[in-house]
Amino acid sequence: MASKKRIKQAFNLLILVIFAYLLLAGTRSGQAVNSVITSTDQLPSQKSPNSNLGADREAALNQLYAQLRSGAVFTAEETDILTRFANGKAISEIEADIVISRVLYLCNTLGRTASPEQTELLLRYKEFIAGGAKPNGPLVGPTCASCGNYTFTQASGAAIVPGTSDSGNHCDDCTTPITLPFPYMLYDQTFTAARVSSNGNLQFTGNHGDFGGCIPMSGYRYTIFAFHSDLYTGDTGSGQGVFTSVSGTAPHRIFNIEWRTRFCCASGVPNQNFEIRLYEGQQRFDIIYGQITSSFVSVGVQRDTNCFTQYECNSANTLSPGLQLTFSTACMAVNCPADITVGAFRCPASGGSVVSFASPTSIGDCGAVTCSPASGSFFPIGTTTVACSTAGGFSCSFKVTVTGNCLQDDSDPSKSVAFDPQTGSYTFCCGGVTFSGTGTAIVKGCVVTIQHATTDRRVLITFDGSTNAGTASLQFPPGTMRCVITDRNTADDHCDCH
Numbered sequence: 001m002a003s004k005k006r007i008k009q010a011f012n013l014l015i016l017v018i019f020a021y022l023l024l025a026g027t028r029s030g031q032a033v034n035s036v037i038t039s040t041d042q043l044p045s046q047k048s049p050n051s052n053l054g055a056d057r058e059a060a061l062n063q064l065y066a067q068l069r070s071g072a073v074f075t076a077e078e079t080d081i082l083t084r085f086a087n088g089k090a091i092s093e094i095e096a097d098i099v100i101s102r103v104l105y106l107c108n109t110l111g112r113t114a115s116p117e118q119t120e121l122l123l124r125y126k127e128f129i130a131g132g133a134k135p136n137g138p139l140v141g142p143t144c145a146s147c148g149n150y151t152f153t154q155a156s157g158a159a160i161v162p163g164t165s166d167s168g169n170h171c172d173d174c175t176t177p178i179t180l181p182f183p184y185m186l187y188d189q190t191f192t193a194a195r196v197s198s199n200g201n202l203q204f205t206g207n208h209g210d211f212g213g214c215i216p217m218s219g220y221r222y223t224i225f226a227f228h229s230d231l232y233t234g235d236t237g238s239g240q241g242v243f244t245s246v247s248g249t250a251p252h253r254i255f256n257i258e259w260r261t262r263f264c265c266a267s268g269v270p271n272q273n274f275e276i277r278l279y280e281g282q283q284r285f286d287i288i289y290g291q292i293t294s295s296f297v298s299v300g301v302q303r304d305t306n307c308f309t310q311y312e313c314n315s316a317n318t319l320s321p322g323l324q325l326t327f328s329t330a331c332m333a334v335n336c337p338a339d340i341t342v343g344a345f346r347c348p349a350s351g352g353s354v355v356s357f358a359s360p361t362s363i364g365d366c367g368a369v370t371c372s373p374a375s376g377s378f379f380p381i382g383t384t385t386v387a388c389s390t391a392g393g394f395s396c397s398f399k400v401t402v403t404g405n406c407l408q409d410d411s412d413p414s415k416s417v418a419f420d421p422q423t424g425s426y427t428f429c430c431g432g433v434t435f436s437g438t439g440t441a442i443v444k445g446c447v448v449t450i451q452h453a454t455t456d457r458r459v460l461i462t463f464d465g466s467t468n469a470g471t472a473s474l475q476f477p478p479g480t481m482r483c484v485i486t487d488r489n490t491a492d493d494h495c496d497c498h
Helices: 002-025 029-034 055-069 076-086 093-109 116-130
Strands: 150-155 175-186 189-197 201-203 223-228 241-247 254-263 272-279 285-289 298-304 307-313 324-329 333-335 340-343 352-355 361-363 369-372 377-380 382-390 395-403 405-408 415-419 425-430 433-438 440-444 447-453 458-464 469-475 481-487
Touching: 055 076, 055 093, 076 093, 150 307, 175 241, 175 254, 223 272, 223 285, 333 382, 333 395, 340 352, 352 395, 377 382, 377 395, 405 458, 405 469, 405 481, 415 458, 415 481, 425 458, 425 469, 425 481
Parallel strands: 340 395
Antiparallel strands: 150 324, 175 189, 189 201, 201 223, 223 298, 241 254, 254 272, 272 285, 285 324, 298 307, 333 361, 352 377, 369 382, 382 395, 405 415, 415 425, 425 433, 440 447, 447 458, 458 469, 469 481
8 A cells, every 4th residue: 555655646646746837937838848858750660559649759769769879877767658659559638748747857957947846856856766865976977868978089280271261250358259161069058159258268148257177167068169268369460360261062061260369468470279060951060279388178079068068177298289179979760851852854755854852861860861763863754762771770761653644534533644755654534434544655855655556445635735735535445435635734634434
């Protein structure tokens, strides 16, 4: 009985925690869940669960399963729930809320934006989860499942790509807004603008002109710290400032942001030269060092004080000219565009169409995504599956359907014929009765003629793609006219047999 009572108490408290979080945050359920996820797309490897969880819960579970696949730490119970969900097994709302609420607790609420009431409720919920007393020490750590943190690699011999456009940052302890040449995702958010700080950092949210300290730094969110220190960019006559340039062509551009500074507040030729590079279509960024005279600065990146990666803080001999630091995140999912339906080329007439489609999007740094058939390929009439994948094994797929040519009688819509000018195949629909076959196709520019003469039928189809008009006739057997079709405008044809 005590065990059942404890389970009931835990369930009631769980509902209270979720309700309090939503009520005190002043938001709907979907918005609260979205605060811990980075995408609402279902992973291509997942089946649609046979459940009534609702879109909000399913979106959150999809993303948490992606994090599980990428190596995030979950308990055995959470892993079982997410795995069953991914395999299309039904799970209850209580099971879904257990996983989602723990992530809210660990990653998005405690110690950040929680009110005192929320914090107390969540601490009590933590006790029920742990089955014991309140834990000591920090309750939010680097194993937070929703962080999607960065790792870095080092290389030597790199060179700065000079900035050619002056951002206007010439000051002490100030920031300047800049527009990014392409959308860039840092952690779980996509940005089109940022602020460059004279003190060697790039802020995607906020506006902080201070300096000093180690990462994580209170108050900073979504910030790259390239050479965070008390710097000066005010001497324009000596070439100080922050300058930008763009390398490459879309969709593989690189945005270069170059600092030419001195330690505050010295005028003169810059002697602290470094650069941040943002990569289009990736979460990757590089930090390149040119001439520098000190390593006693902070270098790294942070989403907030719970999610960060620090390369160094006030350490000797960690930075040197030519050093390149490459920061990237693990690939979690590749998302394909929606299915596409297009009509076949009519002028000149063909048996298909050239179809271009948007590149798949990625969650994390997934590298190049290759699709087969590729965008811009010729797709035949019918449905073709496009398979897209990365070198790391992540994949997705979608369908391209090319509808064929058809004629529908102007006076009797029940009479129609669908045909392929490339193969000569056809299907007549005459008052609900179908007649199919393959004749001889003759294509001259925009004009298609299909003829088929056998012992059981006589077929003649003529179509002019330049005028979107045509005629067709079917004798079955020869001498007995079964269908005569006159179509003066094929643009409004539907050619469904009924």
